[in-house]
Amino acid sequence: MMENEQLKLRCWKENDYIDYYEIVSDSDVCYSAGCKAIENLEQCKKEIVYKIKCNSSFAIELKDTKKVIGFIGMDDIIIHKNNENATQKYIGFMINKKYWNNGYGTEVVRIFLKYLFHKLNVDLVWTSHYDFNYKSAKVIKKNRFKYKFSKDVNTKKFNKENVKELFYLITKEEYDYNNIGK
Numbered sequence: 001m002m003e004n005e006q007l008k009l010r011c012w013k014e015n016d017y018i019d020y021y022e023i024v025s026d027s028d029v030c031y032s033a034g035c036k037a038i039e040n041l042e043q044c045k046k047e048i049v050y051k052i053k054c055n056s057s058f059a060i061e062l063k064d065t066k067k068v069i070g071f072i073g074m075d076d077i078i079i080h081k082n083n084e085n086a087t088q089k090y091i092g093f094m095i096n097k098k099y100w101n102n103g104y105g106t107e108v109v110r111i112f113l114k115y116l117f118h119k120l121n122v123d124l125v126w127t128s129h130y131d132f133n134y135k136s137a138k139v140i141k142k143n144r145f146k147y148k149f150s151k152d153v154n155t156k157k158f159n160k161e162n163v164k165e166l167f168y169l170i171t172k173e174e175y176d177y178n179n180i181g182k
């Protein structure tokens with residue numbers, strides 16, 4: 001099960017679109033993740049239908065209230081050619097701004113890593129953040145990912161001159177070592 005005492009990661013349901021809208025209509029939240037805010041509910045409904053079909057994104061539900069406060073997703077892209085034969089995932093996550101700074105981001109990555117390494121049996125998990133995204137950096141480092149490399153990104157969508165994306169990796173061996181006895 002992908003859960004802890006407070007949070008549950010579950011498949012999307014069609015009627016999640018209002019909670020989803022609350023998350024992705026916030027331009028600050030989207031800016032940090034490098035995407036555009038979504039301004040209408042109809043678009044959110046469509047995206048939820050797509051998420052239900054492709055099964056690689058999970059809603060983060062607050063167990064107490066059943067509200068969806070964010071999402072976490074995985075992708076099969078190969079981040080670095082040195083690792084191309086390993087089974088691997090790239091993960092990304094987003095939390096509704098009203099719920100930031102409660103430890104949810106850190107916890108949700110912790111829950112998802114357990115699922116990826118011990119249910120899906122992947123060898124490696126990658127993630128990344130933009131250099132200005134200190135909160136995401138904290139979540140990543142607290143989950144003991146190791147920094148690997150950076151690359152310059154196209155700054156068109158940012159109001160900055162230079163932006164780097166920093167990539168991090170955690171292997172199954174590292175994950176298991178960090179979690180011995182837990």
Ligand SMILES: CC(C)(COP(=O)(O)OP(=O)(O)OC[C@H]1O[C@@H](n2cnc3c(N)ncnc32)[C@H](O)[C@@H]1OP(=O)(O)O)[C@@H](O)C(=O)NCCC(=O)NCCS
Nearest residue numbers: 029032033092093094095100101102103104105106135136
């Ligand atoms: C990055 C993001 C997911 C972090 O979510 P979050 O739920 O606020 O994360 P956490 O609460 O676990 O950690 C963030 C901060 O809370 C603090 N914190 C951790 N546990 C805490 C707790 N139990 N109580 C209070 N604060 C806590 C952390 O120390 C950290 O502190 P900081 O304010 O000095 O940075 C969120 O900011 C977000 O959605 N950003 C936009 C999208 C994005 O950037 N996604 C990542 C790129 S893929």
